Amino acid sequence: MFDNSSAEPFAKGLVQVFTGDGRGKTTAALGTVIRALGHGLKVCIIYFIKGDSPSGERSILSQLPNVTVLSYGSGEFIDPANVKPKEKEQAEQALTAAREAMLGGNYNIVVLDEVNLAAAWKLIEVDEIIRLIKDKPQNVELILTGRQADTKIVQNADLVTEMLKIKHSYDKGISARMGIEY
């Protein structure tokens, strides 16, 4: 279906972080995935928090070749001040899946969606993420998204972008819209 003749994976994969309160963290990772798929690269996306909630991107991704989507978490509200054992367990499972995807040799790019927030909420330990980064094979690109990226994560990344909210009409009371925000 796709012309993969140009596929020639990069030799040096980096660690990218998209963080900040602004829009575009998950969508920037998603756009990067689409671009990579267009070049015939292989991608694994691991959702740490969003779970199986219906979401437009998954409907498309599930029909594209060379991309695996793994979802963890219930998609329900998590209270950072009162994290449940079940929630920690699911995030730990996501982390295990991330390690397997990264080390298994089947993917050029591994995306860890909301992993920064999972660490900020103490669903997983920051040090576990740092260990993952340090164990990254040279030819794998690792992309971490989510608000509140820990300083240690920033220090260990190659590319860090903060999405800064300059103006946001949610503040004017417009609620999330299907097809745009989810």
Next chain:
Amino acid sequence: MFDNSSAEPFAKGLVQVFTGDGRGKTTAALGTVIRALGHGLKVCIIYFIKGDSPSGERSILSQLPNVTVLSYGSGEFIDPANVKPKEKEQAEQALTAAREAMLGGNYNIVVLDEVNLAAAWKLIEVDEIIRLIKDKPQNVELILTGRQADTKIVQNADLVTEMLKIKHSYDKGISARMGIEY
């Protein structure tokens, strides 16, 4: 091919801007497009500057339903201090196409890729973009990307996100990699 049964376009389309020196402006727009396509919405993406240069995203987009990609510009280096008439002409054509896409009633989302930069480089007038924004039908979402978004554009937008470069290993001399940066 895709399940569009959930398609129910939003009633109130907004004007979104992704700007700043950091990564993720075009990819955030692209990710938003994928999400929207997953809900059965119809999208038109207009490239103002990049032209027909090979690019991973276009390889995928060209094979998805409900998305039209229009490319303007040569994709070659533009010297902002010495803009050529041909370059202005192509950007004007992109703007005309944007207006038609926005007003034609066929699209829920219209993406203007690098339109901010086209205005900053004076390929087109900022006031023409403002007129476009003011003429936007209520049910169309307009997404503008590119560095150096003019203050007037920011004032007339609903959602503005600045991609801020926190850390960038290009500064360490790693060149752009196929499948990731293009």
